[in-house]
Amino acid sequence: MPSNSKLLIDIQTASPAIEAALKxxxxxxxxxxxxxxxxxxxxxxxxxxxxxxxxxxxxxxFRKKHYATNVLTFPYEHSKSALSADIIFCLPVIRKEAKEQGKTVKAHLAHLIVHGCLHAQGFDHEHEKETKKMEKLEVALLKKLGFTDPYLTTQ
Structure with a gap:
């Protein structure tokens, strides 16, 4: 696989309150x-x-859905060696979901970051075959990062 040594990462927060919560x-x-x-x-x-x-x-x-969602990915460019994308995370939704799912906010955020990064690389979950492939990759990546399977119903 190509090296991500030239992957530039810009982390932005919408407000000082969001920045403090993220930290x-x-x-x-x-x-x-x-x-x-x-x-x-x-x-x-x-x-x-x-x-x-x-x-x-x-x-x-962008999606004609009138509610805040946990993560939105906007891929602009994707090739075998490079990508460009914006990924938006709604922190209040992520905290709410983590609580409802009995997960730590950290584990849920890690999962959604991996999920958004995979979308930026062209992965999707519109069809069952794609969903299984994407979820399998998410589980493997999260395991390497020290997190449990985010799709398990009991954690």
């Missing part, structure tokens, strides 16, 4: 470790952490 979950260095584990390509990934208002606005504008 309580994971450091920038840890987030970058998760990204690099899931992204063997070079290029540019911008991760933006937002509140529910911005998350809802983006989901409505």
């Amino acid at each position: 309580k979950i994971a450091s920038s260095a840890l987030i970058k470790k998760w990204i690099k584990a899931a992204t063997p390509l070079s290029g540019l990934l911008t991760l933006r952490f937002v509140n529910s208002t911005e998350g809802k606005k983006l989901n409505a504008a």
Whole structure:
């Protein structure tokens, strides 16, 4: 696989409150470790952490769904060796889902970062075969990062 040594990662937060909340979950260095584990390509990934208002606005504008969702991936360029994408994470939704699923916010965030990075590389879950392939890869990557299978119903 190509080396991701030239993968540029830009981490943005929508507000000081979101930045403070994110720092309580994971450091920038840890987030970058998760990204690099899931992204063997070079290029540019911008991760933006937002509140529910911005998350809802983006989901409505780009997916015609009028609610905030956990992660949105906007791939701009993808080849065998490089990619360019924005990945948006709605921190309040992620915290709520983690609580509902009985997971730590850190584990859920790691899963969604891996998930978003795979979308940026062209993986999808529109059909059952694609879903199984993507989920299998997510589970393997998360295991290497020290996390349990995020699809297990009891954790």
